[in-house]
Amino acid sequence: MNTIIITGAGGSLGTAVTKTFLDEGYNVIATVSNDSAKNNIPPHPRLDVRAVNLTNEAETTAFVKSVIEKYHKIDAALLLVGTFAMGSMEATSGDDLKKMYALNFETAYYAARPLFKHMKDSGKGRIVFVGSRPALNPADGKSMVAYALSKSLLFNLADYMNEETKGTNVVTTVVVPSIIDTPVNRKVIPGADPSRWVKPQQIADIMKFICSDTADVLRETVLKVYDNS
Numbered sequence: 001m002n003t004i005i006i007t008g009a010g011g012s013l014g015t016a017v018t019k020t021f022l023d024e025g026y027n028v029i030a031t032v033s034n035d036s037a038k039n040n041i042p043p044h045p046r047l048d049v050r051a052v053n054l055t056n057e058a059e060t061t062a063f064v065k066s067v068i069e070k071y072h073k074i075d076a077a078l079l080l081v082g083t084f085a086m087g088s089m090e091a092t093s094g095d096d097l098k099k100m101y102a103l104n105f106e107t108a109y110y111a112a113r114p115l116f117k118h119m120k121d122s123g124k125g126r127i128v129f130v131g132s133r134p135a136l137n138p139a140d141g142k143s144m145v146a147y148a149l150s151k152s153l154l155f156n157l158a159d160y161m162n163e164e165t166k167g168t169n170v171v172t173t174v175v176v177p178s179i180i181d182t183p184v185n186r187k188v189i190p191g192a193d194p195s196r197w198v199k200p201q202q203i204a205d206i207m208k209f210i211c212s213d214t215a216d217v218l219r220e221t222v223l224k225v226y227d228n229s
Contacts, residue, residue, distance in 0.1 A: 007080055008081035076210075077127050115127060
């Protein structure tokens with residue numbers, strides 16, 4: 001039975017991804033931001049929900065260590081935590097940059113760092129980051145500078161990690177969705193046609209494939225999951 005860590009499990013994407021991997025028979029260790037958020041995730045005999053402040057490196061490292069001690073081997077990690085903000089360069093302060101950096105990059109880095117070592121030691125593993133189209137497309141990123149910059153770092157980090165594990169079966173992948181069909185996005189983008197947006201379940205199915213034996217031959221991958229716009 002494979003074991004997977006899913007951060008940001010309480011969000012719209014995280015909920016779909018968590019259910020998908022439970023249905024696949026995984027042991028799932030899911031993180032949420034606080035204890036009260038645990039109640040938002042339906043209980044399951046193979047689900048272990050933890051409240052972790054992933055912007056705190058010491059707390060995140062301790063969490064990963066405790067999970068490894070309990071489950072011995074972590075096969076995959078889906079690092080979904082992140083947030084979004086609009087703002088041109090003129091409107092983006094240093095504090096805005098720091099907030100996006102902490103939530104979109106540090107949360108991924110602090111979890112990936114100890115997991116990366118664990119997977120290298122065990123000889124196999126999958127780490128998945130969630131990128132963004134504005135981080136790849138300047139035409140989109142110019143109106144959300146802090147968000148795009150923070151997400152762009154994940155592509156560099158994945159490259160560094162894959163270079164370090166070249167020739168092994170430890171692979172880091174970046175899934176890059178365009179607008180995801182969530183209640184929040186429907187609220188903040190009124191008048192749009194959400195039927196054209198990427199569904200959380202579609203992303204969950206792609207992540208399931210990434211973590212499957214079929215995808216063992218994938219290396220250094222950026223998967224663009226774009227809508228029809």
